[in-house]
Amino acid sequence: MGHPVTLIRGDGIGPEVTEATKTVIDATGATIDWQIVDAGEAMMDQYGTPLPQHVLDAIRTTKTALKGPITTPIGSGFRSVNVEIRKQLNLYANVRPAKLIPGVKSYFHGLNVDLVIVRENTEDLYAGIEFERTTLEAAEARQFLSRLSGQLIRDDAAIGIKPISVLGSRQIVEFAFKHATVTGRKKVTAVHKANIMKYTDGLFLEVAREVAKDFPNIQFEDLIVDNMCMQLMQNPGTYDVLVMPNLYGDILSDLCAGITGGLGVAPGANVGREYAVFEAIHGSAPQIAGLNQANPTALILSGVLMLQHLGEVEAAAKLEKAVATVIAEQKQVTADLAPEGIEPVGTREMAEAIATAMA
Numbered sequence: 001m002g003h004p005v006t007l008i009r010g011d012g013i014g015p016e017v018t019e020a021t022k023t024v025i026d027a028t029g030a031t032i033d034w035q036i037v038d039a040g041e042a043m044m045d046q047y048g049t050p051l052p053q054h055v056l057d058a059i060r061t062t063k064t065a066l067k068g069p070i071t072t073p074i075g076s077g078f079r080s081v082n083v084e085i086r087k088q089l090n091l092y093a094n095v096r097p098a099k100l101i102p103g104v105k106s107y108f109h110g111l112n113v114d115l116v117i118v119r120e121n122t123e124d125l126y127a128g129i130e131f132e133r134t135t136l137e138a139a140e141a142r143q144f145l146s147r148l149s150g151q152l153i154r155d156d157a158a159i160g161i162k163p164i165s166v167l168g169s170r171q172i173v174e175f176a177f178k179h180a181t182v183t184g185r186k187k188v189t190a191v192h193k194a195n196i197m198k199y200t201d202g203l204f205l206e207v208a209r210e211v212a213k214d215f216p217n218i219q220f221e222d223l224i225v226d227n228m229c230m231q232l233m234q235n236p237g238t239y240d241v242l243v244m245p246n247l248y249g250d251i252l253s254d255l256c257a258g259i260t261g262g263l264g265v266a267p268g269a270n271v272g273r274e275y276a277v278f279e280a281i282h283g284s285a286p287q288i289a290g291l292n293q294a295n296p297t298a299l300i301l302s303g304v305l306m307l308q309h310l311g312e313v314e315a316a317a318k319l320e321k322a323v324a325t326v327i328a329e330q331k332q333v334t335a336d337l338a339p340e341g342i343e344p345v346g347t348r349e350m351a352e353a354i355a356t357a358m359a
């Protein structure tokens, strides 16, 4: 019996990069019992929802999923399938490693960048508590919040709420320290804006400082998010594990993807107490969908994280090495990775080259 894994193909470039990833994972020798399902806008006609119940049920059964990107239609009733999956399965930790791979174009080559962003995934301004400015609810929220805070809120303001809880902060900071411990990392940096948002980010920081005391072998520091952005541009090699609330995590993980060579090579994982869903940072890239041009590396490296999670440590190391070999050789890589003068290959061909490198 292999490891049961739900494979959500997604849309846009999703079907191409998930197929490529399945090919190379199968080539590692790890046995995976794939349960293939679909989610996204194309499911609306048949199921009346982009996230059919059987997709969530499949993940609850297999406990692990590999997910292709899913387009978020603008202004169509549902916020995002991606956000909904994280919410439904309480995937409170978003883990995004950022590591420089030789052969990938980056302004930061020569620096030893190898860090992990641990982003809180369920709270903050992403909790979805928002009021559209012209609604009665927004008018009531403005009145109520003006009265409570003593601050003037303009009549034409939309309202968004930023909940940060002790529990949410504690579980993500503990996750970051445990992750640092099991992966042999030395330092955790908490990122916040507690100087301005004293009661929300202030709470996050207070909890982080408390949790840090339980992990005396891991160095702890904290940094204000704007300063963190500048430090990452100047000294990205000095950071190890960065832990932060949802919004800063979303922004900084794209910034770190930029440091390490772009969205095409940036993997990710959404992890909770019971379930884990592995997906690339990038979206569905509709401009290149169906053209066999998408770089499969980000999802393949998410597959490496999945193999580690499943305890398939050797298969994970073998796959990561094969990805590094193919990228370093720069001969069988997609257009975004190909150096000038080298004809790029397609998504499928790059995956085949990675599979061959493991043979």
Ligand code: NAD
Residues within 6 Å of the ligand: 013, 068, 069, 070, 071, 072, 073, 082, 263, 264, 279, 280, 281, 282, 283, 284, 285, 286, 287, 288, 293, 294, 295, 296, 298, 336
């Ligand atoms: P995107 O990541 O899809 O694309 C941004 C740019 O990067 C585009 O130029 C695209 O062509 C390029 N790109 C992305 N992935 C690539 C790859 N693997 N290989 C080569 N080039 C790649 O971001 P977007 O355009 O802002 O979003 C498109 C859709 O995806 C939106 O509906 C968005 O909501 C959705 N999205 C989904 C997820 C997810 O499923 N987790 C994440 C982010 C965005």
